[in-house]
Amino acid sequence: MEFSILANSFNKMESTRKRLELTQFLVELFEKTPHQVIAKIVYLLQGKLRPDFEGIELGVAEKLAIRAISKSSGITIKRIEEEYRKEGELGHAASVILEQKTQTTFLVEDITVERVYETLFKIAKLEGTRSQDMKIKYISSLLNDANPLEASYILKILLGSLRLGIAENTVMDALAIAFSGNKDNRKVLEHAYNVSSDLGKVAETIATKSLKGIEKFEIILFNPIRPMLADRVKSEEEAIEKMGNNFAAEYKLDGERVQLHIEGDKVVLFSRSLENISSYYPDIIEKIPKAIQAENVILEAEAVAINENTGAFLPFQELMHRRRKYKIEKAVTQYPITVNFFDILYCNGKSCLELNYKDRREKLEKITKENEFAKHIPMTIVKNDNEIKDFFENSINAGSEGLMLKMLDKSYQAGSRGSNWLKLKREYQNELGDSLDLVVIGGFFGKGRRTGSYGTLLLATYDEDTDTFTSICKVGTGFSDENLDQLYQILNPKVTIKKNPRIDSEMGADVWFEPELVIEVVASEITLSPIHKAALDKIKKDAGLALRFPKFTGKIRIEKAVEDASTNEEIITLYKGQKKVAHDKNLI
Ligand code: AMP
Numbered sequence: 001m002e003f004s005i006l007a008n009s010f011n012k013m014e015s016t017r018k019r020l021e022l023t024q025f026l027v028e029l030f031e032k033t034p035h036q037v038i039a040k041i042v043y044l045l046q047g048k049l050r051p052d053f054e055g056i057e058l059g060v061a062e063k064l065a066i067r068a069i070s071k072s073s074g075i076t077i078k079r080i081e082e083e084y085r086k087e088g089e090l091g092h093a094a095s096v097i098l099e100q101k102t103q104t105t106f107l108v109e110d111i112t113v114e115r116v117y118e119t120l121f122k123i124a125k126l127e128g129t130r131s132q133d134m135k136i137k138y139i140s141s142l143l144n145d146a147n148p149l150e151a152s153y154i155l156k157i158l159l160g161s162l163r164l165g166i167a168e169n170t171v172m173d174a175l176a177i178a179f180s181g182n183k184d185n186r187k188v189l190e191h192a193y194n195v196s197s198d199l200g201k202v203a204e205t206i207a208t209k210s211l212k213g214i215e216k217f218e219i220i221l222f223n224p225i226r227p228m229l230a231d232r233v234k235s236e237e238e239a240i241e242k243m244g245n246n247f248a249a250e251y252k253l254d255g256e257r258v259q260l261h262i263e264g265d266k267v268v269l270f271s272r273s274l275e276n277i278s279s280y281y282p283d284i285i286e287k288i289p290k291a292i293q294a295e296n297v298i299l300e301a302e303a304v305a306i307n308e309n310t311g312a313f314l315p316f317q318e319l320m321h322r323r324r325k326y327k328i329e330k331a332v333t334q335y336p337i338t339v340n341f342f343d344i345l346y347c348n349g350k351s352c353l354e355l356n357y358k359d360r361r362e363k364l365e366k367i368t369k370e371n372e373f374a375k376h377i378p379m380t381i382v383k384n385d386n387e388i389k390d391f392f393e394n395s396i397n398a399g400s401e402g403l404m405l406k407m408l409d410k411s412y413q414a415g416s417r418g419s420n421w422l423k424l425k426r427e428y429q430n431e432l433g434d435s436l437d438l439v440v441i442g443g444f445f446g447k448g449r450r451t452g453s454y455g456t457l458l459l460a461t462y463d464e465d466t467d468t469f470t471s472i473c474k475v476g477t478g479f480s481d482e483n484l485d486q487l488y489q490i491l492n493p494k495v496t497i498k499k500n501p502r503i504d505s506e507m508g509a510d511v512w513f514e515p516e517l518v519i520e521v522v523a524s525e526i527t528l529s530p531i532h533k534a535a536l537d538k539i540k541k542d543a544g545l546a547l548r549f550p551k552f553t554g555k556i557r558i559e560k561a562v563e564d565a566s567t568n569e570e571i572i573t574l575y576k577g578q579k580k581v582a583h584d585k586n587l588i
Helices: 003-014 019-032 035-045 062-073 077-087 090-102 113-125 131-145 148-159 168-180 183-196 199-215 236-243 282-291 316-322 328-334 357-367 385-397 481-494 568-584
Strands: 229-232 247-252 256-263 266-270 296-305 337-347 374-376 379-382 402-407 417-425 436-445 454-463 468-475 511-513 518-522 525-529 544-548 551-556
Touching: 003 019, 003 113, 003 148, 019 035, 019 168, 035 113, 035 199, 062 077, 062 090, 062 131, 062 148, 077 090, 090 148, 113 131, 113 148, 131 148, 168 183, 168 199, 183 199, 236 385, 236 402, 236 417, 247 357, 247 385, 247 417, 256 282, 256 337, 266 282, 282 328, 282 337, 282 374, 296 316, 316 328, 316 551, 337 357, 379 385, 385 402, 436 468, 436 481, 454 481, 454 518, 454 568, 481 551, 525 568, 544 568
Parallel strands: 229 417, 337 374, 468 544
Antiparallel strands: 247 379, 247 402, 256 266, 256 296, 296 337, 402 417, 436 454, 436 511, 436 518, 454 468, 518 551, 525 544
């Protein structure tokens, strides 16, 4: 397939943010795409080469790309940098430069999607001392044969700056229309995506095997399943109202969610945001297979740091010490953990997702043997609010965050948040009722004690409809010196020259960050705001929602993807909830 078809499509898509238009452009593109390249096209659309969980990063630095442009065009580095400064985006600058140049040269051959993809793939895999030179060679050879528009998109993909703003749901809408003629079939595609986390594979399956093939799509061991999420409740009474009077309560441990894929001695671990985190937990890899009595299995557990002497649970923050590439063995002994199983998703070649909670728990207990290191998360069946309160107390005393409440007769809903699982946390007793997970989008330089760090951060919620991050508050309290240091280390490499187009904020900032980090805050209230963009126009025309007295809780949620941050829909529910409480108390 000619790469120019894709470059032209990208160009059209960049000109709009409207979902319907984007869907239409995608449908047209998919209809022109031969089946054997559709997976590659779907990855490239998202600026990727493979699904996220494979961790393949292009990682080409701007400096290197500039050298490659210079090599292929013969134009000096200085001149390219000048153009870059003027244009603000390197892909675009390159196309301007090459535009002037193509008038004097001939294109050698048409480039294909396959060739671009293979070359990018080789670049991503290069390592070692000579890799820089080889990268320049590969990039310049592509640029040699590319027209200016193609060159600009090749560079954008390489630099990670291709941002078409296409949500996964939009891709699935377009696939459903292109290959089944009916958008409603997205539901079937969603299921396939939820169990494989691989949109390219989903696209290839529907293209080659039609709707029938995608209906039969099965879990693939070592491909992560998108996790089931819980709604929040504020009180035991609210839980009873929602769940009836017979459900399971489990401790909600404050650790890292780990999805374990195991076959024999092979173990792969995925985080909640589907990143491969196996290297941080060599102890799990070594010890867990011995505790499993099945040929293959996919399990979910909470890995929790413990006090070596007493065995007591320690807060999530302790696990951060394991986030290192080197000397992980030392961290493993310094920060010991236990693995606390709470679900089973696959066993002996068969999906367990359709089984109800009770049957899954039974199977889990049968297949995993408890020992010093591997445990079953404490669980009890509760029937009334006193029993919940009792178990809640026990769980808090044991060092956990509260309870997860789960319907007994419900299946596992991969990739969705719903009321079949509810979370009841201690923090809910604060005024707002819950902590929020917000995306860091901007920063303000600190003064006094905070010089050399970001003293205040600008935070955003996630808007699922538009796939954007909408500003909701500035936060400047709750930071310890250690937090400030840590945040500076994490955020500094994320500083951008221009605000990422997915950020929606009228409020300015000293610096903008790539929206990649989630932190936890509490607040006293949600109020209407003329400045902030969260839930704009949803409650009142021309007003968004903002947090009053926000405070950082000290938790940097590195395990959360930004798309898992608190959504505007959740904020609206909380806003309405606080209104209701005030109303019930006759305050308004
Ligand atoms: P939250 O991050 O506040 O939305 O809470 C959901 C998280 O709680 C999950 O992603 C897990 O990491 C964690 N968790 C702790 N205990 C449990 C449990 N018993 N069942 C499910 N998730 C749990």
